[in-house]
Amino acid sequence: MKYVDEFREPEKAETLCCEITKLCNQVEKPIKIMEVCGGHTHSIFKYGIEEILPQAIELIHGPGCPVCVMPKGRLDDAIAISQNHNVIFATFGDAMRVPGSKTTLLQARAQGADIRMVYSPLDSLQIAKDNPDKQVVFFALGFETTAPSTAFTILQAAAEKIHNFSMFSNHVLVIPALKALLDNPDLQLDGFVGPGHVSMVIGTDPYEFISQQYNKPIVVSGFEPLDILQSIWMLLQQLVENRCEVENQYNRIVQKSGNTVALQAINKVFAVRDSFDWRGLGDIPYSGLKIQPEYAQFDAELKFTIPNLKVADHKACKCGEILKGVLKPWECKVFGTACTPETPIGTCMVSSEGACAAYYKYGRLSTIAKRTITQKPKITQEPLPACGFSSD
């Protein structure tokens, strides 16, 4: 596949792993790296990247799965909107199984709500045009990656004067989430693999505070296996050279100042909320987007009566600690027993991009646990075997 297979060549991956191993030896301590984006988490597990890395590297799977961080209360609100008899509720597919406090959108649909899966917010606008006697509500969620397309959809709805269309905005912002994580004393990281899709919109400039205020290196990364390996290699180079910089591995897509047109659309349509509740992480100031008063007619929160209740995470759920790398998924008491992809309790088990779901779905727990025990805390000074490409 053009522009994909090039980033999956095993020989190049092996070379990168060799270089990573050499750099690990120079750092001489276990290295904790957080990949912020759920897409990275998914790739890491799908391709078994953690398994081919030197054992001194521990990957911590951050809060970048947009459906995972949706709090139960907001899901309840979405379901409440969908249950209005005159409403067609449009959503991306992977939000369908995210549990609210009592039910999911999938279950609400089975119980009679008109909930439709779409591939783009513009599809939901088309549904509104096709059903003028219905109110169509789009479940807008995601980081800065998806915010521009929802913003453009509202602008188009306004231009076309479509009155039976609105959005339930749950867009979240990555920078406040990163800041909240960095401010947490439990978090002990050596660096970040930065989100590629978000950065395509916001650029790399907004990450400068991570290197300047928190002295952590960050490398914005693509999603292919070689992208991720190269980003880890770049991070290690910074650590070896005692540098803390924002670097851009994904420069074939990501510009330093981002996408101006997309940012303008976001700023025109959305305003930052004072606070937004994140599943697993709690309230984070200035971390969510609401619709500007100018576009109030497209704001489902104003158009419909919604419960707007805050629902606490389950007490047994350790997602917050897992997201910070303090605990591994299997160290949570409900992981893989009460909490599974079929019956998720916590944020990390909700989507396949969540850490727990990825461990459960892809991970050979016995191998991972063995590896985790082996890697701590000893770092060998002797030449390492051939780069982690074991045959078994």
Add this chain to the structure above:
Amino acid sequence: MNISPTNPIQNPLFQKIEQVRRRQAKVQDTHITLAHGSGGKAMRDLIDDIFVSNFDNPILSQLEDQASFNLTPLLQQGDRLAFTTDSYVVDPLFFPGSDIGELAINGTVNDLAVSGAKPLYLTCSVILEEGLPVETLRRVAASMKAAAKEAGVQIVTGDTKVVHRGAADKLFINTAGIGIIPRGVNISAQNIKPGDAIIINGEIGNHGTAILIARGELALDTNIESDCQPLHSLVENILHACPQVHAMRDATRGGLATVLNEFALSSNVGIRLYEESIPVREEVNGVCEILGLDSLYLANEGKLVVVVAAKYAKTVLSAMKLHPAGKDACIIGEVIPSPTGIVLLKTVFGAERIVDMLVGDQLPRIC
């Protein structure tokens, strides 16, 4: 007009009327109405015009409430019946490379074939939504006729129901099938043993991708066609070359991953797949990349997974490659003693990950 007072039935006019009454009628309506399911003349016309004329065979033409056939020739072909049923509710009804009619025949033929059975007789029940264009039904029936001919099976009995508009989605088909399993053939997912090889007859995910694209919800244009095809003669080739096949299953809904998980659980063994050996078209990979789907779980309608002792693997592979439905056959994995009940995938990077059972349907991701 003179009508004979002594024997009016011999009057030419009355005879003509009686002829018309008994004439096999064509369906004149352009759309299915509730009358076509009423049990009356409209239904009889529909059955005669569309089903009996297309599926024409001596057993069906008797139009009894059941199909009856002689057991003697069946007993000469084997010692066990294979019996299966499946329902087809695909949307859209017509898609690149196939349609619901062909699917309904091949799906049931393949379910029989993977037991090693020779498929013989099929049933056909249709549920029609009021308002379905009759022409659509004609096309589907013609497609079923062609598929049945290719598979060498007869559609010997059936049923027709019409439901109110909105109570069904256009057209649903159920087919059941009977086949005969030859003596000595014992194919079961419980026979799988460590050391066995896993073989597939070609690219995975084409049908699932073709359906996704055909729904028109994605602004994507590809030339991918469904792989819908009968597999009975490929199975014949395989069993001729190696009667000792341990297990066979067609990888339909749930894809290759689901079949292999079922195998691993049934025989309490582990399965290791080799990512680089699994044939997937570039376009299928592309759609999976865009939507965040995994080709291992995409549906197929002409793919067969064969599990055979390693010593017979090359023999089976050669036999498969000689058949058009198996020309791209390849070994994609092996059966291992542990971890039991688990399917592992060796990635192109040499790492290993689990290929789990799917939770619900695959859902496209948001970014």
